Amino acid sequence: MEDGTLCVHAEGEHAALEELVSWLRSTAPHDSVSDEPARVEGHEQFAIRGQPAGVFVVQEHQATAHHFDVRLQVEGVMRSWAVPKGPSMDPAVKRLALEVEDHSLTHNEFEGRTGGGAVIVWDRGHYEQGGRVPWPEALERGHAVFVLHGNKLRGGFALQRTRGGEKPQWLLLKRRDASARPGSDVVTEHPESVKSGQTLEALLAANPHQP
């Protein structure tokens, strides 16, 4: 802070926060540590409000392997992650997300057959970039929080990079907020396209691949 004091913003389970505060008290001179609860604003547990950032889309894609492509508009392109098991609304679930090449915004509308596979627009909407580190720096640093306003996916999410290098690996997590649905499995509960209403399975069955 400007007056030379140190300000810590911490989020977590109540017991863990208590432990942190008592540890800080044990290391500092008497009465020099004070704590106050931060205001929790609905889905946002961040110190800074989300910034409207553009669109997102999740395309379910049957290729060699079945996966969901999660795409977020960042600086004019769709930054993309292939999520084999798809997103979850259960905060206890961590989903592997493989960073893949950027796509153009025009691809967001695409739904149909692709050679032997197919794509449906599984969810879409707009989103806010959150956290204290501005985007795209947050992505470069490997920790990005955001708020989705889709048909199926809503509320706070986080992408956490777990491995860098040529093919970066991330985890996609639902944050604990009012929109979280513990125990749910949104990809099996709501398999249909938000564009056409058809499922990927039905699209594949109705339009057999012509070699």
Ligand code: MN
């Ligand atoms: Mn794909």
